[in-house]
Amino acid sequence: MKASQFHFATTRETPADAEIASHQLMLRSGMIRKLTSGIYTWSPLGWRVLRKVEAIVREEMDRAGYLEMLMPAVQPAELWRETGRWDDFGDQLLKLTDRAGREYVFGPTHEEVITDLARNELRSYKQLPVTFYQIQTKFRDEIRPRFGVMRAREFLMKDAYSFHIDTTSLEETYREMYAVYSRIFERAGLKFRAVRADSGAIGGSASHEFHVLAESGEDLIAFSTGSDFAANVELAEAPKPQEPRPEPGEEMRLVDTPDAHTIEELVTQFDLPVEKTVKTLVVQAAADRDHDFVALLVRGDHSLNELKATRLDAVASPLRFATEDEIRDAIGAGPGSLGPVNLPIPCIADFSVGVMADFGAGANTDDKHYFGINWERDVELPPLADLRNVVDGDASPDGAGEIRLARGIEVGHIFQLGNKYSTALNAVVLGEDGKSHPLEMGCYGIGVSRIVAAAIEQNHDERGICWPEPLAPFQVAILPMNARKSYRAREAAEALYRELLDAGVEVLLDDRDLRPGVMFNDMELIGIPHRVVIGERGLDAGTLEYRLRTAEKNEDLPLENAARTILERLGRG
């Protein structure tokens, strides 16, 4: 492609409402244009990248034997009423009314439509398992669309649905899909983790999220240095302490702590190691309990995992923290002075609290703490449970390696749905046993347009995008210097361009006749992986200037056989 024949629309200004790098860079490079809140046009430049992602996804899905199809964007309300999601899905659902007054939704997902198809067309176990997929525009009416295409309202998604006679078959396809997804993100050149996830609103039993690792990610992921264990922090099991509880070394003493109402203040003012402090959090108790509230104890340097807390029998679900007034009523002290000693309500401690000795905690009297507390000697050991979020350095729950934390951007999600939708829509097939069985179902999504933004979050620097090669809109940029004046540079550039084009390389010849600085800036902003500069000076020396987008320095390459050399750099030598 010659740049003069392409549509470039780079801009130097960073748009005011673009908060994250990918959003800024996609706007500045001209990949996308905002039409209105959460709705974007993909320019020819952006579309080239989106198509790359789409092609990888399609190839891998096809290779696995999944069947591509296309379902409508506009779906009748009746189907959503049948599954109850017309109401459950909430305001994210964009509802429509046609000229005849019939109601529809602009599909945010397609479980209803595919299950409706399945109940009409799948009759026998002999047709199973079967996996359908589509790559399609979806709409979710986000309350706060932001981050560009990262959380847009209209977006491109690959959604797949598998149907099975039993859960064994579902699990098999699920494992296969896990591998297919891994290959897709590998082929896209992305650093990612597959993490166990809570299946949330879609329902079902097992699910994994695929996260592209990037500092700006909204999700915190725990993964192992020694295995492929990875989980959302909220789901990662904390290791049980292996060491026994130390013997008491100090006497328990009551200390005035008038200015210490947080762990940090306590640690700073009293030179107490944070691992020797305990945080006490008061939450509403389950309805069947004698007390209205329960205290939860975690070590001072740990944080409460609310999902784990919610799962405790003793605790009300959903989780609700007690107000300051409720705490004073129930305990007689403010939230900054709570602890296990003389606590008038039941408490549950995290496993790691159970092995503490000589620790400090509130005295359940305002402005006072006990230091040197020891379990059994000073106060009864409460029931223990896994209550905390894992931290960097924890042992991996599978015993292999240590936990590391990283931020991730969710770009894929696979679910074992079970028969939730098939039961709601009465989608049954005849089994080998001659009986009718509700279909077992899996669903599998990839945010195709989101991958583009996530790839940029993971791969950029202060000058612009650094595309992983499989996603780059062009592989090579050729920049002739002063092309208008320099016939030689123009000719050499054109010759190299032709050679690379004939070799099937996606090459961009910048023939826009702009100042070198403008061309350099554009190509770096756009993130083309390989750059070749051709100028009079180099030609005199028989060289051209080559630079990898992520390299620190230029390299002089011989002009002779330049195309072959560049093909080698592209890994196609």
Place this chain on the structure above:
Amino acid sequence: MKASQFHFATTRETPADAEIASHQLMLRSGMIRKLTSGIYTWSPLGWRVLRKVEAIVREEMDRAGYLEMLMPAVQPAELWRETGRWDDFGDQLLKLTDRAGREYVFGPTHEEVITDLARNELRSYKQLPVTFYQIQTKFRDEIRPRFGVMRAREFLMKDAYSFHIDTTSLEETYREMYAVYSRIFERAGLKFRAVRADSGAIGGSASHEFHVLAESGEDLIAFSTGSDFAANVELAEAPKPQEPRPEPGEEMRLVDTPDAHTIEELVTQFDLPVEKTVKTLVVQAAADRDHDFVALLVRGDHSLNELKATRLDAVASPLRFATEDEIRDAIGAGPGSLGPVNLPIPCIADFSVGVMADFGAGANTDDKHYFGINWERDVELPPLADLRNVVDGDASPDGAGEIRLARGIEVGHIFQLGNKYSTALNAVVLGEDGKSHPLEMGCYGIGVSRIVAAAIEQNHDERGICWPEPLAPFQVAILPMNARKSYRAREAAEALYRELLDAGVEVLLDDRDLRPGVMFNDMELIGIPHRVVIGERGLDAGTLEYRLRTAEKNEDLPLENAARTILERLGRG
């Protein structure tokens, strides 16, 4: 692809509401499934065909240097208000409201969005000409969706938009696009005509429609046997008669015609050649005329072209036919007894009426006609104009060949829009003259999903679809007979399947273990162009049975080198 791994859903019953062949065959073959009125799911089988069309369109658009992009489906109402189409487009426009109460449309077309992009990103004539295109799901809320995907509400469309500094450049791209469209339909293997068209609601000056020829087509097209002239019948110019008017041969006489109120009755009852009769039609006159009505005369065997009539200065626009009461008031006779002699209102005659002699027409008295009328002698020759629809056998207006009429299905449309949208949205660029110019614009559509239906209308028989090879979901079907019992047939089929697959052929191996009749019916219904049957009997003789979908008979081909022979039949020898 092995049939057992694919999803087949053929059915024998013809759905009650499917009126035309393509709709019936697409449902019966399982290519599409109706979700709700005018909204269809494309099954894996249908999607394979749709992707073929999409690929041809994309390749030819790319080859021409047009830039693919993707605009949103959901467009803000403000843009449509700016061009006035929020109201003008009528109820076809599917309007939406989001959770914040803002109004949108589900895009039926994208002139507003692309012109908005152009006004933001095109600044200078140096960026022109440029042509953008997308392949995207559109929605038009048809009042009466029917004929399956032929006139669906949700459909897949390729829409392109070109921008120019002047009309010369617009015309150049328009001609180029004409050629690109022609290549697309040729490559798809379709018989088609590009016809001059009225540009209708979208506005602008020149336009052509591309029609796939098929008996079930809704449009009547006139084309020449001797040139590439083709036009919608409503737009085709009728040739002026070349022969002079014959001398009078009869006396004019008043005849009682109590039972003849139509041309047909007149011709039958009085043995009058239909070419010797004149039809008189009364329409409302233009407001600036002395009379309220005008009579239009066409030969008895011709029909009035309403578009041509509307264009007459003397005639009110839009065209309105007088009621019987109005005719009686103005003329004193009923509509079955009108004619040019003693006509109290002005009249205009078709050119062919001007060369008639000895003809019959109503006497403007109920139940009476004059026979043997001659112009000049019996009544003054009225003003002449082109008023009729062309008919089979007319000379082509370009002088080359004769007119033939055929029915067509519109699958593409190209328009020179001019500056209608750029003026409405103030999209201007700086010209070479340093002045600001409104962008000249063209728009170009192809009904991607409609092509699939049109191809079937043109290519089917009583047994099913007969795909043109470029659109077939699979090129070759291999049918082993009694595969469960016959190890030899199974092995030979599998071997041929592998060989063709390795040669890059889209081949379907029907391993579903069904009765031969069911397999034959399915493959014929689905329309796979090449069928290979492998059975014990043939294997004994060292042959397999080959048949082209459109051939009358089977052919025995030697089993040896069968793959090579079939590749030859595929034109890949």
